[in-house]
Amino acid sequence: MKLLISICYSLLFLMCINLQAQGLYQKGTITFKNGKSAEAYVQIDYRYPQRFQNSITYITPSTYAKFLKKGKIKGKKKIKLKPKEIEGFHLDNGQIFKTVSYADITGKAIKMMPKKLCLEQLSSGEIDLYRLYSRTTGKISYETADYVRKGGQELIDYIQDNFQLLIQKESKNPRNIMHINLLNFIGDKHDIRDNYDTNYYGLRNQFTESQKEGKLVNKKFAASFVKMIDDYNQHTLTGL
Structure with a gap:
């Protein structure tokens, strides 16, 4: 038995x-x-x-x-x-990944040489948006290290809800959205800019102090940002 x-x-x-x-x-x-x-x-x-x-x-x-x-x-x-x-x-399942060149200039040590990465694309058009997930081995942040020690689903949940959001328009390489002047990207579409000013996308009140000082965003923030960029790209297609 x-x-x-x-x-x-x-x-x-x-x-x-x-x-x-x-x-x-x-x-x-x-x-x-x-x-x-x-x-x-x-x-x-x-x-x-x-x-x-x-x-x-x-x-x-x-x-x-x-x-x-x-x-x-x-x-x-x-x-x-x-x-x-x-x-x-x-x-x-609908996810799209694209090869892009990215130079991470968000840290203290500026890495000027871009590296080819296969990143998840969240929006495409005149403006492209990409998601860059955090590393879990090698040189990682102390926050990530805490979840790496826990492992399992807790680590997966953290990685999927704490990532860099990269934006690209005309320039050769994308940039972290926390280190840009947003008007340089959406300012030429008055409707989009007005919608942002009136918080139509639900984005303005998500710029917390911790996010302003860091480089990571969460899924809720990304969803609002993607909504705005999709709107921008659609206006570009329709000529509005």
Whole structure:
């Protein structure tokens, strides 16, 4: 009886690990630099967001089908690409990732050399918006370190609700929205500027002191900012 119970627990444990591993691979389509595209299952792990921002790991649909049956993937079946090798990828859940060059000038040590990253695109048009998730390994903030120690869902929740929001218009590289003059981006559309002034987007009262001094925003702030930029881009398309 004890042996049977032990076997059941072992099988349940293996099933849980297998389901967790399967959840790391999200179905989508990769667009390569040569313009060709391919269906793929991309590894997305918010415990280590730097892994899909600095490079991407994916498996083919046939490999994923075998993975579902056998519960494991041979190392050589995992294909790794650098951001410079792809235009980006989009997932079936609606998320879009694009390769961009970004130089982080938000810290004390200014890093002037831009680095190619694969970032989640939140808005596109005359103005592009990107989400840059925080690293969870290497040189990280003390706030992030606290959640890294906790791990699990607490870490994932923190990473998904504390990130940089990058904006790009005409310039070669995007910039953190906390370090820009917003009027330089939206000031040429009077309706958008007026909507911002009257807090139509619900954005003005979200500029807290802690945010002004830092570089991270949360999902609520980002949703309001995206609403404003989507409105701007739509006005551009309609010529209003």
